[in-house]
Amino acid sequence: MKVPTTQVRVLYVDTDQMGVVNNVHYLRYFELGRAEWIRQRGKSYKRIEEEGYRLPVVEAHLRYRESARYDDILSLEVEVEDVRAATVQFKYAIRRAADGALLCEGYTKHACLGADNKLRRFPDDLLVMLRPDT
Amino acid sequence: MKVPTTQVRVLYVDTDQMGVVNNVHYLRYFELGRAEWIRQRGKSYKRIEEEGYRLPVVEAHLRYRESARYDDILSLEVEVEDVRAATVQFKYAIRRAADGALLCEGYTKHACLGADNKLRRFPDDLLVMLRPDT
Amino acid sequence: MKVPTTQVRVLYVDTDQMGVVNNVHYLRYFELGRAEWIRQRGKSYKRIEEEGYRLPVVEAHLRYRESARYDDILSLEVEVEDVRAATVQFKYAIRRAADGALLCEGYTKHACLGADNKLRRFPDDLLVMLRPDT
Amino acid sequence: MKVPTTQVRVLYVDTDQMGVVNNVHYLRYFELGRAEWIRQRGKSYKRIEEEGYRLPVVEAHLRYRESARYDDILSLEVEVEDVRAATVQFKYAIRRAADGALLCEGYTKHACLGADNKLRRFPDDLLVMLRPDT
Numbered sequence: 019m020k021v022p023t024t025q026v027r028v029l030y031v032d033t034d035q036m037g038v039v040n041n042v043h044y045l046r047y048f049e050l051g052r053a054e055w056i057r058q059r060g061k062s063y064k065r066i067e068e069e070g071y072r073l074p075v076v077e078a079h080l081r082y083r084e085s086a087r088y089d090d091i092l093s094l095e096v097e098v099e100d101v102r103a104a105t106v107q108f109k110y111a112i113r114r115a116a117d118g119a120l121l122c123e124g125y126t127k128h129a130c131l132g133a134d135n136k137l138r139r140f141p142d143d144l145l146v147m148l149r150p151d152t
Numbered sequence: 153m154k155v156p157t158t159q160v161r162v163l164y165v166d167t168d169q170m171g172v173v174n175n176v177h178y179l180r181y182f183e184l185g186r187a188e189w190i191r192q193r194g195k196s197y198k199r200i201e202e203e204g205y206r207l208p209v210v211e212a213h214l215r216y217r218e219s220a221r222y223d224d225i226l227s228l229e230v231e232v233e234d235v236r237a238a239t240v241q242f243k244y245a246i247r248r249a250a251d252g253a254l255l256c257e258g259y260t261k262h263a264c265l266g267a268d269n270k271l272r273r274f275p276d277d278l279l280v281m282l283r284p285d286t
Numbered sequence: 287m288k289v290p291t292t293q294v295r296v297l298y299v300d301t302d303q304m305g306v307v308n309n310v311h312y313l314r315y316f317e318l319g320r321a322e323w324i325r326q327r328g329k330s331y332k333r334i335e336e337e338g339y340r341l342p343v344v345e346a347h348l349r350y351r352e353s354a355r356y357d358d359i360l361s362l363e364v365e366v367e368d369v370r371a372a373t374v375q376f377k378y379a380i381r382r383a384a385d386g387a388l389l390c391e392g393y394t395k396h397a398c399l400g401a402d403n404k405l406r407r408f409p410d411d412l413l414v415m416l417r418p419d420t
Numbered sequence: 421m422k423v424p425t426t427q428v429r430v431l432y433v434d435t436d437q438m439g440v441v442n443n444v445h446y447l448r449y450f451e452l453g454r455a456e457w458i459r460q461r462g463k464s465y466k467r468i469e470e471e472g473y474r475l476p477v478v479e480a481h482l483r484y485r486e487s488a489r490y491d492d493i494l495s496l497e498v499e500v501e502d503v504r505a506a507t508v509q510f511k512y513a514i515r516r517a518a519d520g521a522l523l524c525e526g527y528t529k530h531a532c533l534g535a536d537n538k539l540r541r542f543p544d545d546l547l548v549m550l551r552p553d554t
Contacts, residue, residue: 033169040165041343042313064491075309080346089466175477179444198357209443212482223332301437308433
C-alpha cells in the first residue's frame with residue numbers, strides 16, 4: 019500500500035439511506051485527491067488556471083469494491099498513469115484508513131485546454147510535473 | 153394550500169443514513185423553486201444574468217418540520233415576501249405532494265448586484281416582476 | 287435519437303466556475319434517468335427495495351463530450367445493455383434538449399443484493415422487467 | 421478571532437458559475453465543523469448514534485458576508501449557543517484562513533431524538549458535553 023496523497027473523513031450528508039457513501043460522491047473524492055497530488059508536485063490547479071490552462075475531465079471510470087461508511091477516514095491514493103501531448107490520465111485508489119481495505123478505484127482522463135477552450139499541448143513545466151512516477 | 157410553483161422527486165443521492173433527505177439539500181430545492189417562479193413571471197434567471205444583474209443569496213433561513221423520503225414528490229411553493237430598491241426576499245414552503253404535509257419552510261434574501269459586483273437598484277422590469285403577490 | 291426517458295433542467299448549484307456542469311453531477315443524472323426508466327417499466331426502485339432487493343452501483347463509466355450549461359434542459363436516454371443472473375448494466379446518453387447534442391454517455395453496472403447484503407439472483411419479475419429492449 | 425474548530429479547502433465542485441462557493445454548500449461546512457466540535461469534546465456523532473440518539477437539524481440560519489473562492493482554506497469556528505433539555509443550538513463563523521475575513525455566519529438548532537424517533541431529554545453525558553463555553 020502506498021502513502022496516501024491525502025485523507026478525508028466521510029460526512030453524514032454523503033451517506034445515503036443504504037447507510038453507505040453514495041456512488042456519486044467518489045468523483046468528488048477523486049477531485050480532492052487530484053488537487054492535492056498536483057499541489058504536492060509544487061503547483062496548485064488554481065495556479066494552472068491562472069496561467070491560462072484548464073484540465074476538464076473528459077472521461078471517468080469507477081469500480082466500487084466495498085462501502086465507505088459515515089465517519090470513516092478515507093485514504094486517497096493518486097498517481098498519473100499516462101501523459102500525452104495534451105491529455106493526462108490520473109488513477110485513484112480509495113481505501114478505508116483503518117484497515118487499508120480498497121473501497122473504490124478508477125481513473126479520470128483530462129484534456130489540456132487553453133483560455134480559448136481549444137486543445138493545447140501541455141506547457142513544459144506541466145509536462146514535467148505530470149510525468150508518471152517511475 | 154397554494155398551487156405549487158413546481159414539483160421535484162427525491163433522489164436516492166439526496167437521502168442520508170437516517171433514511172430521509174439531508175438538511176443540506178433543501179437549499180437546492182429553494183433554488184429550483186425560485187428559478188421556476190421567476191420563469192413563470194416571464195423571465196429566466198439566466199436572462200437576468202445576461203442583462204448584467206446577479207441576485208446572490210445573502211441570507212437564508214430554514215425550518216425543518218417533517219422528513220422528506222426517497223421517491224417522495226415534493227411540491228415547492230414560492231412567493232416574494234418583500235422587495236426593496238436592491239434586495240428581494242423569497243419565501244418557500246415545501247410539501248409532500250401526496251398529502252400536503254409541510255416538510256420545510258424558509259426564506260432567502262438576495263441582493264441585486266451589477267456586473268461590477270456592486271449593489272444596484274433593480275431595473276424597472278425586475279422591480280415590477282418581483283412585486284409581491286397581493 | 288431516441289425518445290428520452292426523462293428530462294431535467296440544470297441548476298445553478300450544479301455549475302462550477304468553468305461555467306459548465308461539474309463532472310461529478312452526471313452520476314446524479316444517471317440515477318435520475320435510471321429511476322424513471324424503472325418506473326416506466328411498471329415498478330419503482332423504492333418498491334424493489336421494499337421487496338427486499340437492492341441494486342447498488344458496482345461500476346460506472348462516463349465520457350464527457352460537450353458541456354452542459356446553466357438552465358439547459360437535458361434529455362436523459364436510458365436503456366439496459368445487459369442483464370445476467372445477478373447483475374445488470376444500464377447505458378446512458380445525456381443530450382442538450384435544444385439541439386440533441388450529445389453531452390455525456392456512459393454506463394453503470396449494478397449487483398442484485400438481498401436484505402442480507404449477499405448477491406442474489408434477480409427474482410423473475412425483475413428479470414423480465416430488466417430485459418434489454420430489442 | 422477564535423481558534424478554529426477545523427479547516428477545509430474549497431473544492432472546484434463547490435464553486436458555481438459566479439466563481440464562488442454556492443450558497444448551498446455552507447450547510448455542509450456547518451456539518452463538518454459541528455462534527456469536529458463534538459469529536460473534540462471526546463465523543464463522535466457516530467458514537468452518539470450508536471448509543472441510540474440522533475440530533476437532526478430542525479432549523480438553520482445563514483448570513484453570507486463575503487464570497488469563498490476555489491482553493492481557499494476556510495476556518496470553521498463552532499460553539500454551542502444554547503442547550504435545553506432536548507434541543508441544542510450551534511453557532512458558526514466561517515472565515516477565510518488567509519486573512520480572517522468573515523465569509524458566513526449562522527446557526528443550526530437540533531432536536532434530541534431517541535431510536536423511536538421521539539423527542540428525548542439529552543442523557544447526562546451529552547448535556548455536560550454540550551454545555552456552552554463560558
